Amino acid sequence: MNEVLDITVKHKVIAVTGGYGYLGQAICESLSYYGAEVIVLGRSDRKYREAFLEDISGGNIDFFQADISDPNSLRQAFGWIIEQKGRIDCLINNAFYLKGTSPDQMDDTDFAIGLEGTLASVYTCIREVLPFLSKGASIINVSSMYGMVAPDFEVYKNSPSFINPPHYGAAKAGVIQLTKYFSSFLGPKQIRVNCVSPGPFPSAVVQQYKDFVKALDEKTILGRVGQPNELAGIFVFLASNAARYITGQNFVVDGGWTVR
Numbered sequence: 001m002n003e004v005l006d007i008t009v010k011h012k013v014i015a016v017t018g019g020y021g022y023l024g025q026a027i028c029e030s031l032s033y034y035g036a037e038v039i040v041l042g043r044s045d046r047k048y049r050e051a052f053l054e055d056i057s058g059g060n061i062d063f064f065q066a067d068i069s070d071p072n073s074l075r076q077a078f079g080w081i082i083e084q085k086g087r088i089d090c091l092i093n094n095a096f097y098l099k100g101t102s103p104d105q106m107d108d109t110d111f112a113i114g115l116e117g118t119l120a121s122v123y124t125c126i127r128e129v130l131p132f133l134s135k136g137a138s139i140i141n142v143s144s145m146y147g148m149v150a151p152d153f154e155v156y157k158n159s160p161s162f163i164n165p166p167h168y169g170a171a172k173a174g175v176i177q178l179t180k181y182f183s184s185f186l187g188p189k190q191i192r193v194n195c196v197s198p199g200p201f202p203s204a205v206v207q208q209y210k211d212f213v214k215a216l217d218e219k220t221i222l223g224r225v226g227q228p229n230e231l232a233g234i235f236v237f238l239a240s241n242a243a244r245y246i247t248g249q250n251f252v253v254d255g256g257w258t259v260r
Contacts, residue, residue: 005242010035013085013134014239015078017041017068017125018095019061020051022203023142026228027092027235028052032060034236037085041066041077042095068095068121074128087134090239093122093141093175101165114167119174126182126193138192138247140238141179145199145254147172155219159212172197176250183248192247194238199254200225221256 009031019028019040029052032038038061040048048063062084066077081088097117100110122141129139146169156163179195186193200216202225207213217224231253237243238251252258 005240005244007237007240007242008034009090009236009239012036012089012239013039013081013087014090014092015039015041015081015088015129016092016094017066019092020044020048021094023198023201023228023231024094025051026232027094028061030229030232030236031239036060036239038062039064039077039081039085041068041074043067068125069097069117071124071128074125078129078132082132088129088132088137089134090138090140091125091129091133092235092239093125093139096121096142096171098165098168098171100167101161101163103163103166106165106167111167114165115171115174118168118171119178122175122178126178130186130191133191136190136244138194138239138243139182139186140235141175141193141195143175143179143195143197143250144169144172145197145252145258147174147176147197148250148252149258152219155212155215159209159215162206162209162212179250180248187247192238192244194243194247195250196231196234196238197250197252197254198226198231199252199257201228201231219257220254221259224255226253226255 014031014036016028018024020042028038040063064077064080067073098114100106146164151164176195179193183193234251
């Protein structure tokens with residue numbers, strides 16, 4: 001009988017940048033629930049404590065202060081994980097930062113900040129983690145459906161404050177290509193690199209704007225926006241041994257938005 005590969009991350013050490021955000025929290029809780037030792041990397045200890053005050057995952061989620069814009073900070077963080085856990089089996093690049101939203105009035109500085117915080121920071125995290133990764137480790141980058149398709153601006157017509165900015169989509173498209181690049185570069189070392197592109201997962205604050213959420217609902221095949229726990233499972237799978245022959249791929253979790 002062929003070996004059956006478990007979809008489990010039990011005892012794997014997984015670092016997650018931006019792990020206390022709306023989607024990051026669900027990812028971390030799901031990984032921990034399935035047995036991973038999760039380390040949230042972020043700038044705010046307060047936000048970490050608020051996010052995991054009532055941790056339902058089993059409590060195996062730690063925190064180390066790190067800034068994705070600072071290579072020295074990242075090196076310290078990855079070094080600390082090695083000291084505490086002995087290895088790093090997976091890095092999930094979930095954090096990003098940007099400034100500015102206007103498609104036609106954004107200045108060059110804000111555009112550059114968006115590219116730096118959404119794309120260049122992913123490269124920095126990959127570069128800095130490589131010396132620390134275990135044999136057979138993996139990297140999971142987070143892109144977006146807007147790295148694949150252009151926004152439908154009719155969705156934002158009555159909610160202009162939520163408009164998707166141009167540097168975000170451009171950078172997220174770059175994250176998909178960066179994933180392919182490093183999957184090819186790191187494949188001979190048996191390090192897998194994959195990408196997840198979420199669709200409409202509006203935060204709790206945004207969901208208060210019912211007309212906007214309804215417009216998002218109508219763009220999906222399933223007729224509704226996603227919930228964070230509906231995104232988390234793909235990260236568990238990709239970090240598990242069951243996905244050990246999968247690399248260089250972009251997994252779209254969007255309720256069918258990009259199908260048509």
